[in-house]
Amino acid sequence: MNFTNPLVYGVPCFLGLILIELVYSKHHKKEKNKDLYDWKDLTASLTMGIGSAILAPLAKTIAFILVFSFTYEIFNPEINGVRTNIMGYQSFGYAWYIWILCQLADDFSYYWFHRQNHNVRFLWAAHIVHHSSDNFNLGTAVRNGWFTIFYKPFFYMWIPAIGFPPEMLVVCLGIEALWQFQLHSVYVPKMGFIEKFMNTHTMHQVHHAQNIEYMDKNHGGFLNIFDKIFGTWKELDETIDIKYGVTKAPNSYNPLVILTHEYKDIWNDMKKSKNWYHKFMYAFAAPGWSHDGSTLTIKQQQNLKKTNKAT
Known part of the structure; x- marks a missing residue:
């Protein structure tokens, strides 16, 4: 059919x-x-x-x-x-x-x-x-x-x-x-x-x-x-001023740049360490993962924010 x-x-x-x-x-x-x-x-x-x-x-x-x-x-x-x-x-x-x-x-x-x-x-x-x-x-x-x-x-x-x-x-x-x-x-x-x-x-x-x-x-x-x-639902809080987009934007209106900029960033991050495990993680771990803690994943940032609020 x-x-x-x-x-x-x-x-x-x-x-x-x-x-x-x-x-x-x-x-x-x-x-x-x-x-x-x-x-x-x-x-x-x-x-x-x-x-x-x-x-x-x-x-x-x-x-x-x-x-x-x-x-x-x-x-x-x-x-x-x-x-x-x-x-x-x-x-x-x-x-x-x-x-x-x-x-x-x-x-x-x-x-x-x-x-x-x-x-x-x-x-x-x-x-x-x-x-x-x-x-x-x-x-x-x-x-x-x-x-x-x-x-x-x-x-x-x-x-x-x-x-x-x-x-x-x-x-x-x-x-x-x-x-x-x-x-x-x-x-x-x-x-x-x-x-x-x-x-x-x-x-x-x-x-x-x-x-x-x-x-x-x-x-x-x-x-x-x-x-x-699975714990990923969040209701809109109308008192919060929303900012749309991504934290690391391509800063370009060129479609080719928009399509490929994150692949370039992955490649540059993979060169930060000679350790092959680190290279693999830069490509396949959650966005923001870093071997030295210089950048954080979304979950790490959210946990850090909760910790700061608690203290």
Whole structure:
């Protein structure tokens, strides 16, 4: 069964909504969000978004044919199929409740994919692109790195392996991306009861903040349940003045600099020590790790802040 990725229809909507938010922000001068958009920053974000759109067909080929379909088939060949002979079924099929379960499985995988992008520096080097703007708007939503597409599918391989059809997973990934896009707006207030279980706009503001108490929080896709279970959920405190972006920004509007600056920083840090373990940790430990304590990880900074408060 073939399905169309919802992102095919989403891209024109993305551009239209960015334009609407841009015009609205520029014509409401009395609001604190009148400087919501910076033209150079928006141009950089759109350039990287266009690059991602160009790479999308390649990503779909890698994800669908080489990863998801291969995994789906290898676990259920015609002879000695794992699912048929051990689990007792070939596929979960396409019933409506299977779609819901697949979306939940997708959301679980998205949480861990997103969280590891913040916890493993080499992955962070690809993901930092999305956080590198000090503006939080729908333009920032399309400011995506070009290298995450090459490893993201591997976080989802278990889903077709247990029997969800690959094309179903691709559609669920598209739906997840649509939800993530619209979260990047400061114009949507807290949503009452919805906040109990959904990942909302205010929660995503927390995620994009560089305030130390907010960093590495709210990694969820649709739901906030996994953040709450695994200890990474944080509610927006409206008394705190949010500063968006990253603490070590690229300080450039050049898309190539934005895309690669963290890889350059990793290389420079690896040269600080001749110890191969240190070199490995500079690349794959949490961002901020250092062999001599000259820089700290987010968790170390948060623990230090708690200690200072206690004393």
